[in-house]
Amino acid sequence: MRSDLFILPFNLGLWFILLYCIARCVVWFRDLSRTDKLRLQRGFFGKAFGQSLREIFMESLLHRKIFRVNPVLGYMHMSLAFGWFLLILFGTIEADLLGDRHLNPPHKAIFFRFYNPGPAGSGLKLFFSFLMDFILAFILSGLLIAVVKRFIPKAVGMKKTTTHTVTDRLALASLWLIFPARLMAESFTSATDGGGSFLTGNLGQMLATAFPSQNLAMPFWWLYSLALGTFFILLPRTRYLHIPVELFLIFMRNSGITTGDRHGSYADVEIHSCSSCGVCLNSCQMAINAGVTNIQPVYLNKSLRENGEANGVAFNCLMCGRCEEVCPVGIETTAVRMIQRREEPAARDMTGIWKGFIRTRQAAARAHAEPETKQAYRFLKAAEAGKADVAFFAGCMTHLTPGVIRSMETLFGEAGIKYTFIDRERGVCCGRPLMLAGKEKEARELINHNSRLIWASGAKTVVTPCPICYKVFSESYYLEAEVMHHSQFINRLIEREKLNLRFTGEPVVWHDPCELGRGSGVYDEPRQVLSHVTRLKTAPGQEEMGLCCGGSLGNLSLPAAARRKISAAAAASLASSGAATLVTGCPMCKKTFNPVSEIPVKDIAEVVTAAIYDRKAGVEVVKTDTVECNSYGS
């Protein structure tokens, strides 16, 4: 028998990556909180296990979600992942059934044709020979798309593709080499010894006419083994680590573990599960409209994996959350980014892939030590609030759109609702902008101040026309009152027949503000309100994929010109519905859209107020005045 020394690189790589993955999983498991550990144990031995297996099959092997976003890309990922899986599975079965003995070591299956050359004969052997060739052809077809995608991204419907480091390129080259090398090795082997099916058999015969196949088989077996070994050894340093890590992520997620707001095992697993597929690049308005293509989750995760820090990328993002909707791996991209905003770069206790094992306990202790308790906003004094069942909190941004406040006051009056205006004068910010800037402690002071005011008012319902306030009220405030966005409140008034409204028939389009739609899951109520009084149109970029207006407080540094491009594109997309008015439920979005929109921009409260109808008089009684001080833009 010929020397099988060439299996050494493959075996080295395989055992290395297996041990590495086990070590990594042990570290991640150890770092979980006690509750999360229990969750994972229960998930692993419970109902969630089947669900996880199903998800692994559908997502990690078939890549169903990528298929939905882009079928070509989906096929590429499926052929490589599912194809490789089948190759290993059937290779092992083939080696078990047709090899010298049962239960072989992995290399006997991977290099089956080397150990078992010769004509296939008949029956089972012929079938497996055909099957293995078929699977190899399936993988190679996907590989072809991958090569095309790397050099001409547009050909597979990608606007942008991710950029790579040297290690990434090396790993990519070895991955690309694996299957062609196998093809050549098997072809040359079957040319010498016979065997092979439609692919390797025919190719072998063809090659044998031009090349000395008996001399060329061995180099290609070596190349195949080397490519596999190199790929396995480089795996921990590249994005391909996502292949094993994603399995762990699926188990964790199905056990009910979430990202949370501090860096921990789950966030670390998420960062390492990112496959750098670049789907987030394609959904990001900063990339599409403003040409900022280095801050998307794919690069944030990459930077965190490689350098252990966010490299200033964390703050340059609108936090609109569109990427999270399309992420095929299901990474909570916004939560991961918020963790980076909250933590100082030095506060990370897991730094880098290798350093991750040697954790600096002291640094971790320093990072989690109690922050100094100096009050930032000493001017906040306990204030008085009027008592009423409904508390109206306008929020900073609504004070820039007095038309919205007037409309809400009119609607309260029409419905006969006694309310108290919490921040009519000397109002304090809700705290969400500080949170988005990573200043949790300062935000807490504002939250406490406003909470006290709302508690003092004795209100059972808090109504705010600002989605930014709405999100922080419902997530981070400790209130006994029910928090409602004004669109939800108006919807309730309509349902309870507290308002006399006429159908204006005006064609309008609804803009889902990020903080209201994706941020808080409010999609239906505003649509119900608008359908009640107007003719509601639809446009691309709504609901879960709602477009950000560009004015987002999530981004501190995006220049005004870039913001304007994003706003104009979003407004144009909504105007393409053929609507006469763009309706939104966010004073900041209204303010941002106003200078760039071709059609008038109104708040939902203004639209409803314009539809108030006095039965007795039989005429419109209130007309909103939407003239406001606008920014001149730049």
Added chain:
Amino acid sequence: MKSFGYTISKGRVIDYDANDHRLENLVLAAEPTLALCIACGCCAATCTAAQHTGFSLRRINVSLRRGETDIIRQEISGCMLCGKCTILCPRGVSTRNIVFTVRKHLSLLDNNAV
């Protein structure tokens, strides 16, 4: 110094030689749109914090330019980053980021970390 018999209130003296321009340079490097500011005061007029304190981003900008770090240190903490000023700014200055960077670099300067 030769006396001409005039008096001047100390608070009105801007001593460009003695003042510290490190903060201005750091903030300008981090947020170049500071240079666009014409001190029109739109930001100060709409400011949420100004209803409670003497905080005025216009004055912060002017003090930054004059290198009067002490004034900035006293006033900068009032801002709640609510972002009204950014939306209203007619020159497209990233006002929130200016406050954010001033705070960051001020603490770095105070800790001798620059």
